[in-house]
Amino acid sequence: MAEKLLPQIFKFVDQNAESYKNLLKEAVAIPSVSSDAKYRDECIRMVHWTEQKLKDVGASTQLRDVGFQTLDGKEVKLPPVLVGVLGKDPKKNTICIYGHLDVQPALKSDGWNTEPFELVEKDGKLFGRGSTDDKGPVLGWFHAINAYKGVGEELPVNLKFVFECMEESGSEGLDDLLMKELKPEGFFEDVDFVCISDNYWLGTTKPCITYGLRGISYYFLEVECAKMDLHSGVYGGTVHEAMTDLIYLMSQLVDKNGKILIPGIYNSVAPLTENEKNLYTTIDFDPEAYRNSIGAYKLAHEGVKEQLLMHRWRYPSLSLHGIEGAAFQPGAKTVVPGKVIGKFSIRLVPNQEPEEIEQLVFDYVNKKWAEHGSPNKMNITAQSGRAWTENPDHPHYQAAARATKLIYQTDPDMSREGGSIPVTITLQEASGRNVLLLPMGAGDDMAHSQNEKLNVRNYIEGVRLLFYLSLTRCCSWIR
Amino acid sequence: MAEKLLPQIFKFVDQNAESYKNLLKEAVAIPSVSSDAKYRDECIRMVHWTEQKLKDVGASTQLRDVGFQTLDGKEVKLPPVLVGVLGKDPKKNTICIYGHLDVQPALKSDGWNTEPFELVEKDGKLFGRGSTDDKGPVLGWFHAINAYKGVGEELPVNLKFVFECMEESGSEGLDDLLMKELKPEGFFEDVDFVCISDNYWLGTTKPCITYGLRGISYYFLEVECAKMDLHSGVYGGTVHEAMTDLIYLMSQLVDKNGKILIPGIYNSVAPLTENEKNLYTTIDFDPEAYRNSIGAYKLAHEGVKEQLLMHRWRYPSLSLHGIEGAAFQPGAKTVVPGKVIGKFSIRLVPNQEPEEIEQLVFDYVNKKWAEHGSPNKMNITAQSGRAWTENPDHPHYQAAARATKLIYQTDPDMSREGGSIPVTITLQEASGRNVLLLPMGAGDDMAHSQNEKLNVRNYIEGVRLLFYLSLTRCCSWIR
Ligand SMILES: [Zn+2]
Ligand SMILES: [Zn+2]
Ligand SMILES: [Zn+2]
Ligand SMILES: [Zn+2]
Numbered sequence: 001m002a003e004k005l006l007p008q009i010f011k012f013v014d015q016n017a018e019s020y021k022n023l024l025k026e027a028v029a030i031p032s033v034s035s036d037a038k039y040r041d042e043c044i045r046m047v048h049w050t051e052q053k054l055k056d057v058g059a060s061t062q063l064r065d066v067g068f069q070t071l072d073g074k075e076v077k078l079p080p081v082l083v084g085v086l087g088k089d090p091k092k093n094t095i096c097i098y099g100h101l102d103v104q105p106a107l108k109s110d111g112w113n114t115e116p117f118e119l120v121e122k123d124g125k126l127f128g129r130g131s132t133d134d135k136g137p138v139l140g141w142f143h144a145i146n147a148y149k150g151v152g153e154e155l156p157v158n159l160k161f162v163f164e165c166m167e168e169s170g171s172e173g174l175d176d177l178l179m180k181e182l183k184p185e186g187f188f189e190d191v192d193f194v195c196i197s198d199n200y201w202l203g204t205t206k207p208c209i210t211y212g213l214r215g216i217s218y219y220f221l222e223v224e225c226a227k228m229d230l231h232s233g234v235y236g237g238t239v240h241e242a243m244t245d246l247i248y249l250m251s252q253l254v255d256k257n258g259k260i261l262i263p264g265i266y267n268s269v270a271p272l273t274e275n276e277k278n279l280y281t282t283i284d285f286d287p288e289a290y291r292n293s294i295g296a297y298k299l300a301h302e303g304v305k306e307q308l309l310m311h312r313w314r315y316p317s318l319s320l321h322g323i324e325g326a327a328f329q330p331g332a333k334t335v336v337p338g339k340v341i342g343k344f345s346i347r348l349v350p351n352q353e354p355e356e357i358e359q360l361v362f363d364y365v366n367k368k369w370a371e372h373g374s375p376n377k378m379n380i381t382a383q384s385g386r387a388w389t390e391n392p393d394h395p396h397y398q399a400a401a402r403a404t405k406l407i408y409q410t411d412p413d414m415s416r417e418g419g420s421i422p423v424t425i426t427l428q429e430a431s432g433r434n435v436l437l438l439p440m441g442a443g444d445d446m447a448h449s450q451n452e453k454l455n456v457r458n459y460i461e462g463v464r465l466l467f468y469l470s471l472t473r474c475c476s477w478i479r
Numbered sequence: 480m481a482e483k484l485l486p487q488i489f490k491f492v493d494q495n496a497e498s499y500k501n502l503l504k505e506a507v508a509i510p511s512v513s514s515d516a517k518y519r520d521e522c523i524r525m526v527h528w529t530e531q532k533l534k535d536v537g538a539s540t541q542l543r544d545v546g547f548q549t550l551d552g553k554e555v556k557l558p559p560v561l562v563g564v565l566g567k568d569p570k571k572n573t574i575c576i577y578g579h580l581d582v583q584p585a586l587k588s589d590g591w592n593t594e595p596f597e598l599v600e601k602d603g604k605l606f607g608r609g610s611t612d613d614k615g616p617v618l619g620w621f622h623a624i625n626a627y628k629g630v631g632e633e634l635p636v637n638l639k640f641v642f643e644c645m646e647e648s649g650s651e652g653l654d655d656l657l658m659k660e661l662k663p664e665g666f667f668e669d670v671d672f673v674c675i676s677d678n679y680w681l682g683t684t685k686p687c688i689t690y691g692l693r694g695i696s697y698y699f700l701e702v703e704c705a706k707m708d709l710h711s712g713v714y715g716g717t718v719h720e721a722m723t724d725l726i727y728l729m730s731q732l733v734d735k736n737g738k739i740l741i742p743g744i745y746n747s748v749a750p751l752t753e754n755e756k757n758l759y760t761t762i763d764f765d766p767e768a769y770r771n772s773i774g775a776y777k778l779a780h781e782g783v784k785e786q787l788l789m790h791r792w793r794y795p796s797l798s799l800h801g802i803e804g805a806a807f808q809p810g811a812k813t814v815v816p817g818k819v820i821g822k823f824s825i826r827l828v829p830n831q832e833p834e835e836i837e838q839l840v841f842d843y844v845n846k847k848w849a850e851h852g853s854p855n856k857m858n859i860t861a862q863s864g865r866a867w868t869e870n871p872d873h874p875h876y877q878a879a880a881r882a883t884k885l886i887y888q889t890d891p892d893m894s895r896e897g898g899s900i901p902v903t904i905t906l907q908e909a910s911g912r913n914v915l916l917l918p919m920g921a922g923d924d925m926a927h928s929q930n931e932k933l934n935v936r937n938y939i940e941g942v943r944l945l946f947y948l949s950l951t952r953c954c955s956w957i958r
Contacts, residue, residue, distance in 0.1 A: 230773060233898025235791075236897060237787075239778060240775075248730050295706030297704070319815050321722070321813065321815075327822055345813060
């Protein structure tokens with residue numbers, strides 16, 4: 001039985017913990033910031049570095065060219081996508097693994113306590129940009145493969161890898177590669193299931209497995225009153241100002257309690273079943289700790305746990321993000337902006353179709369605009385991706401849950417997330433198989449923020465957790 | 480009589496036009512951008528360069544230290560203020576001249592057709608940052624002084640100079656220097672009147688003299704919901720978002736036609752007299768050209784000339800400028816800002832006291848906030864400066880009007896401006912004398928914008944116009 005391997009695997013992982021940290025240190029030292037053209041060479045270097053690691057574990061690799069993007073008004077070459085294959089045994093299941101090699105921008109002056117691109121261990125935490133999102137989890141796979149080799153055990157599954165370096169910047173080029181190249185080439189034909197490790201525990205102590213993500217419908221609401229910015233002293237009082245119109249429209253979208261004011265927006269939301277309702281009561285989630293961690297004065301929904309979780313995961317929410325084209329700097333700028341673009345988004349949930357939601361929003365905004373009666377020009381556009389959920393009772397999830405219990409001595413929470421990882425849906429569509437989100441990091445890892453970290457415990461136990469592969473070994477029924 | 484000098488002065492100015500352009504070219508080549516710490520040395524260089532020019536015309540000079548400012552979180556030394564004295568003849572009137580040596584930022588990539596810090600002549604226009612605001616007008620004084628010398632005529636007045644290099648950044652340090660140092664030292668005791676050349680004609684063909692400016696009351700409306708920015712996927716639906724509250728408050732301030740919704744705000748506005756009303760009908764102002772120049776779809780007040788001028792000059796206006804702390808970049812940022820600062824301002828007009836207006840705004844915003852009932856934290860602060868008007872029938876204005884008629888063969892429009900130049904009021908208070916705004920540039924000079932220019936005609940005729948000094952020579956009654 002697979003479980004017999006466990007003590008050996010544990011021992012091997014313990015013996016190699018320092019080398020795992022050192023490899024992560026190497027990876028973090030490459031500032032693969034995908035949103036900034038001046039780090040593009042570092043992104044490419046990061047892909048090459050990872051390709052070598054993939055080769056080191058015995059995989060065959062390909063660097064797939066995905067063309068160009070427009071960045072800061074210039075045509076910039078996209079980093080290649082790293083595709084790998086390890087094992088082709090027809091008697092084994094094949095798992096497709098996705099991860100990303102790029103990171104969010106980071107400067108020490110943003111408020112980091114340490115150099116962001118230098119991995120620093122302190123109090124059991126590994127601080128550094130990309131430590132938890134997503135370099136640590138990616139390296140976890142290499143460590144796990146080596147651990148099987150280290151204890152003299154054959155890898156229980158075939159693996160396929162898709163590692164990109166543009167995730168933090170909209171995964172440009174990836175969808176086309178997956179759907180228009182890899183799928184027609186048959187890359188997904190023998191894939192049995194998909195595993196993505198690019199999210200976090202709900203809290204800081206209890207592991208979880210994630211079976212749902214909200215989608216997103218993002219809106220660009222543009223109002224133009226003049227072909228240039230104007231001086232408020234000279235022009236104030238003589239023009240119909242675009243900002244006045246935009247602020248009016250933005251004020252009509254959501255109320256102070258987060259209720260969305262667009263008629264019909266809640267109609268298609270999947271009904272809450274009694275069964276689902278009960279799920280929320282058992283989940284380990286402390287509203288007061290959550291409130292404290294962000295310094296909020298008061299949480300929505302009176303801070304009731306089940307309501308908070310439902311509004312994070314299974315109900316839509318609307319957020320106003322900001323305004324492009326208006327004054328944003330500190331100080332007392334006196335501009336009357338000529339053209340402003342309000343940004344807001346709705347997190348979509350199961351059964352909300354993006355096309356339906358976009359139409360409701362467009363109709364409502366157009367109606368409010370007509371009522372408002374401004375002579376200015378208004379235009380609204382959207383970009384959307386639907387929500388994703390899997391069945392957490394699927395054998396693939398059961399294998400991951402069993403491994404979690406073996407490693408952490410507790411059943412994982414079956415959780416969803418409020419955010420969106422568009423590649424999840426693409427991989428589900430490309431493979432037609434069960435997709436599992438298996439988080440490595442903790443809920444307080446501060447991905448995308450200052451002082452991003454990965455707990456040493458999460459890193460090491462996360463490697464052990466990948467032993468779930470063994471539990472799927474003989475499950476041909478897992479399909 | 481003074482007018483007899485005119486043909487000689489005209490001839491001398493014509494003969495020296497090329498050298499005037501060359502000197503302006505030198506001045507524009509110094510990128511004295513006051514808002515950016517990395518150009519601070521250039522600001523200091525600009526002050527020293529100008530000091531030398533002042534010495535060259537025979538003035539005694541002082542560089543006055545005005546201390547430090549906080550810029551981008553650092554303590555940065557302010558450029559010194561250049562103070563000069565030319566002539567102390569007790570039989571002559573003494574004019575105090577103010578101008579500024581700093582400029583707005585400018586990059587070719589902002590949309591300039593030429594290098595912004597290289598003066599380029601094209602089609603009778605001198606393109607370059609600072610050409611019209613305010614380096615051209617400042618140099619005009621030196622050319623005029625030299626012209627008197629050139630035709631062998633004694634300077635008809637004593638001159639005092641105050642040239643600063645922080646005007647585009649709030650004139651930091653200047654008020655204290657004027658009120659707490661120069662005034663107690665007696666600098667203003669023998670001043671008979673003050674002349675400022677730092678504004679523009681109303682249009683592009685007819686000269687004007689400016690006797691009024693609106694004040695400004697600038698508001699910082701802060702709402703905080705969390706101690707950090709949050710991810711809208713993870714937190715959307717569980718927090719009372721600061722942006723929702725701020726957009727609500729900002730939507731309550733002004734209607735689509737520009738009517739300010741704050742009760743009592745119009746109460747103290749100086750009543751419109753029949754006499755004043757008639758003034759607006761004769762002013763040369765073409766609403767359709769104005770509309771076209773900014774590409775507006777429709778002007779406010781149905782585009783009626785008199786209404787437009789009144790709402791630029793003698794009625795308050797409220798503009799929403801933008802939001803600090805929210806998303807402002809292109810693209811689809813999904814941030815839920817933790818703290819946002821809405822920026823808006825009200826242009827103040829005669830009889831509106833800043834303290835009174837601030838109180839009305841604070842009371843209204845606090846009332847709306849209480850009605851709104853959000854658990855978040857709200858705070859509002861203000862910075863204000865009152866409106867300024869002079870009596871355009873004052874002999875000082877009559878002298879300038881007579882000079883304008885002699886140079887341009889037309890009576891100038893007596894105009895106001897919608898913008899604010901705070902130093903105007905400080906100089907009025909410090910000297911207790913009549914202050915005149917004598918614009919050199921045209922209404923389409925694009926100060927603060929791309930492709931700022933000064934027409935060669937405005938530059939050269941503007942130098943001739945300073946011959947108005949001779950018309951004030953024997954007017955001891957001008958006090
Ligand atoms: Zn990630
Ligand atoms: Zn990320
Ligand atoms: Zn100026
Ligand atoms: Zn200016």
